[in-house]
Amino acid sequence: MSRKYRVGILGATGMVGQRFIQLLTGHPQFEITTVAASDRSQGKNYGEACTWRLSGDMPAAVRALPVQPPAPPLDCDLVFSSLPGEIARETESSFAAAGYPVISNSSAFRMDDDVPLLIPEVNHTHLGLLERQKSKYPGGGFIVTDPNCSVIMIAMALAPLHAAFGVEATIVTTLQALSGAGYPGVASLDILDNVLPYISGAEEEKIETETTKILGRCNDARIEAAPFAVSAQCHRVNVMDGHMAAVRVKLARKATLGDVRDALASFRSLPQELRLHSAPATPIVVRDEEDRPQPKLDRDAGNGMTVSVGRIKPDSVFDYRFVALSHNTIRGAAGAAILNAELLIALNHL
Ligand SMILES: NC(=O)c1ccc[n+]([C@@H]2O[C@H](COP(=O)([O-])OP(=O)(O)OC[C@H]3O[C@@H](n4cnc5c(N)ncnc54)[C@H](OP(=O)(O)O)[C@@H]3O)[C@@H](O)[C@H]2O)c1
Numbered sequence: 001m002s003r004k005y006r007v008g009i010l011g012a013t014g015m016v017g018q019r020f021i022q023l024l025t026g027h028p029q030f031e032i033t034t035v036a037a038s039d040r041s042q043g044k045n046y047g048e049a050c051t052w053r054l055s056g057d058m059p060a061a062v063r064a065l066p067v068q069p070p071a072p073p074l075d076c077d078l079v080f081s082s083l084p085g086e087i088a089r090e091t092e093s094s095f096a097a098a099g100y101p102v103i104s105n106s107s108a109f110r111m112d113d114d115v116p117l118l119i120p121e122v123n124h125t126h127l128g129l130l131e132r133q134k135s136k137y138p139g140g141g142f143i144v145t146d147p148n149c150s151v152i153m154i155a156m157a158l159a160p161l162h163a164a165f166g167v168e169a170t171i172v173t174t175l176q177a178l179s180g181a182g183y184p185g186v187a188s189l190d191i192l193d194n195v196l197p198y199i200s201g202a203e204e205e206k207i208e209t210e211t212t213k214i215l216g217r218c219n220d221a222r223i224e225a226a227p228f229a230v231s232a233q234c235h236r237v238n239v240m241d242g243h244m245a246a247v248r249v250k251l252a253r254k255a256t257l258g259d260v261r262d263a264l265a266s267f268r269s270l271p272q273e274l275r276l277h278s279a280p281a282t283p284i285v286v287r288d289e290e291d292r293p294q295p296k297l298d299r300d301a302g303n304g305m306t307v308s309v310g311r312i313k314p315d316s317v318f319d320y321r322f323v324a325l326s327h328n329t330i331r332g333a334a335g336a337a338i339l340n341a342e343l344l345i346a347l348n349h350l
Contacts, residue, residue: 012035012050018053035065050146083106154247167251266283268282304335
């Protein structure tokens with residue numbers, strides 16, 4: 001390994017920011033040199049500004065870092081952003097304009113037609129869109145985003161089915177964990193003994209639009225969205241980490257139950273070939289037990305980077321149904337962004 005890339009984390013004190021800190025500590029390709037957050041935290045050391053909410057102690061190496069405003073210049077080679085959507089657009093574009101690669105978790109740029117909405121196992125060819133950012137950001141900066149935390153597992157599970165049999169339509173019902181709402185998130189009196197059938201921030205629309213962009217084709221640095229309808233309903237449930245999705249899928253070509261199971265279980269892609277540091281050996285694990293996957297038991301599969309799929313059954317309205325589950329702040333956020341950065345290095349974009 002020639003050198004480590006120096007990274008800045010925007011929104012470093014939040015739920016996703018803390019995952020970035022945890023996952024980047026000891027990473028062979030990255031070292032954290034800068035942390036940034038709101039004016040509530042700026043001017044303090046990270047150890048004072050951040051109440052650590054993950055298991056284990058806050059990594060010692062970040063405690064003394066001063067929290068900076070999220071504005072260029074910062075002392076780093078690239079930034080990971082986990083800023084709230086409302087401020088991400090202006091902030092992330094100012095970093096790209098100042099020459100920084102921006103690898104973002106926020107929704108601000110996901111649907112822009114020159115921005116890759118990247119899942120390395122599914123659509124690494126969409127990095128062709130970066131060509132179109134060169135004129136916008138002549139200083140060498142660019143923006144790559146990762147999808148919404150539920151979309152990642154839904155698109156990962158649909159990808160091998162779409163490739164093998166063609167997806168014609170899908171209906172998705174999510175059960176989403178509390179950590180997906182950031183801190184302090186949903187009030188305890190609203191969620192204890194309860195399920196909330198609404199997630200703010202246009203969650204259902206994000207699932208319906210992002211999924212077909214990700215599974216679309218990239219031709220001449222343009223994405224042609226996958227030609228199928230996605231219908232989504234989202235629920236917040238009383239689970240700490242781990243989003244679940246009940247999925248029904250209509251296929252264009254006939255497939256047996258065994259064909260569907262095999263397509264999911266045998267799915268491997270470029271990150272596995274390249275042996276990227278954060279890539280799980282098995283991106284999709286199929287569980288055959290009748291009561292899996294479950295958040296408590298399966299969210300940490302593949303160090304939180306594997307999507308677990310179970311309950312694969314013929315469906316009496318569509319062709320097949322299944323349940324998918326993944327860790328929302330790892331595969332659904334910080335881990336996904338770090339895998340994106342590892343792919344960008346491997347393909348010489350960084
Ligand atoms: N949680 C998930 O599972 C998940 C998954 C995928 C994507 N995301 C996306 O990731 C982003 C962060 O989510 P989160 O769950 O980590 O939220 P969070 O816990 O509320 O953290 C927000 C972070 O942004 C900072 N911040 C807030 N307002 C700011 C401002 N005006 N200027 C500068 N910094 C500001 C906060 O700093 P202070 O501590 O100083 O206030 C904190 O570091 C959001 O865009 C979210 O949609 C979250």
